[in-house]
Amino acid sequence: MRHRAWLWGLWTLALGCASDRPPPQKASTGPIELLYWCAPNPDEVAIARELVAAWNRRHPEVRVRLQPLPAGQSSEEVLLAAVAARTTPDVCSNIWPGIVPDLARAGALLALDAMPGFDSLVRSRLPEGMLEAFRSADGRVYQLPWKTNPILMQYNVRLLREAGFSRPPRTYSEYLEAAARLRRDLDGDGTPDRWMGFRDIRPIWWQRYFDFYAFYLAASGGRSLFDAQGRLVLDTAAAAKVLGFFQVLFERGYYPRSTLVGNAFLNGRIATEFTGPWILAYLEKYAPPDLEYDYAPLPVPDGHRGPVYTYGDHKNIAIFSTSRHPEAAWRFVQYLVSEEADRLLLLRAQQLPIRRGLLEDPDFAPIFARHPKLRRFAEQVPYSRAVDGVRDLKEILDAVARQFERASVYGRVSPQEAVRRLVARIRLIQEWAS
Secondary structure (H helix, E strand, O other), rough: OOHHHHHHHHHHHHHHHHHHHOOOOOOOOEEEEEEEEEOHHHHHHHHHHHHHHHHHOOOEEEEEEEEEEOOOOOOHHHHHHHHHHHHHHHHHHHEEEHHHHHHHHHEOOOOOHHOOOOHHHHHHOOOOOOOHHOOOOOOOOOEEEEEOOOOOOOEEHHHHOOOOOOOOEHHHHHHHHHHHOOOOOOOOOOOOOOOOOOOOOOOOOOHHHOOOHHHHHHHOOOOOOOOOOEEEEOHHHHHHHHHHHHHHHOOOOOOOOOOOOOOOOOOOOEEEEEOOOHHHHHHHHHHOOOOEEEOOOOEEEOOOOOOOOOOOOEEEEEEOOOOOOOOHHHHHOOOHOOOOHHHHHHHHOOOOOOOOOOOOOOHHHHHHHHHHHHHHOOOOOOHEOOOOOOOOHHHHHHHHHHHHHHHHHHHOOHHHHHHHHHHHHHHHHHHOOO
16 A cells, blocks of 8 residues: 555656646757666666667767666656656656556657658558557557567476476366476475466566466457456456466465565476566576476466467657657667667567567568577467556556455455456546546
């Protein structure tokens, strides 16, 4: 509750600041300087350094200064704090789509569709119709779709094989059957020390991307929580199935209700986890030579028909309205989504740029040939969904996290009751926001 109050206070302050924010000023004489915030993970920082160095060599009239996103509990809270303090950068490439409606409402972002060449860039880069998923309620576009990281099931091939499975589990029943066989007390101390999987049980809203929300998209056939008009269209049956699935996993001890020390997948203490392609570079560095692992779609309810959807952890690029040089910032943004930059993102960080025909593009084919597991994620991109572009999404996901904790982690309420409470809470949040 204290965390939510703090976040709400930040947001209120940010809205207040929006009204007295000065309009962008004309560029002064002399070299232009832009501040660029990238994601703070080491791979993306290294890529950003290389790109910025190349840009500065080619464009001495527009110098870019790189700064990894400052540390914080989440990037979104760091950005809200920066808006409130009026310390936002010119350009940021770690924009979660769920925060854009709130930032746009506060006047913190520039409308990119007003920039020269926007339409031709979108036509050449984005798959048909994708931009509409990122258009704001006022019809403008404040974020340039940049990359997506579909969430798949990572599994230990050897552990599943020893449990009698020649392929990864596809349904809830298959997953639970494998979980029952894999849960073991390996050292004989009376306490299980190997499980089917692990989830962070703290009621943190962004942790629910990787369990409830990804599994909800899979169970609902790709339906998100809201329709294009922002109306709640939660598939209550699918939501209850997901909460019930995780409830069984925790009740039967297939998932521990505790924190695990070290990387439990690398040391063989868990057989599966749900993750994006960013893990590939890490595993290539640190996985023991005898670790056999692969990737598969998320398990779905028994009887599921059709493709298996998942959450695509999109990150986009935005220009903040505090920028004194929006035209120069837009030129730099176009460079960040160039083929040169996309190739570095794919090769070094093994993250997927949103690029039309990526798998068929001969310029990128050598990378997928070198990293065949990365292809599994790229093939999932058409069946990946982002978060909804509605206001107060963090509050809504916070409500999801609390019902996940009550129903799935501790079994204090039934999945159906948790869904009923969730629907009521979301409607209340939307009434407050209206």
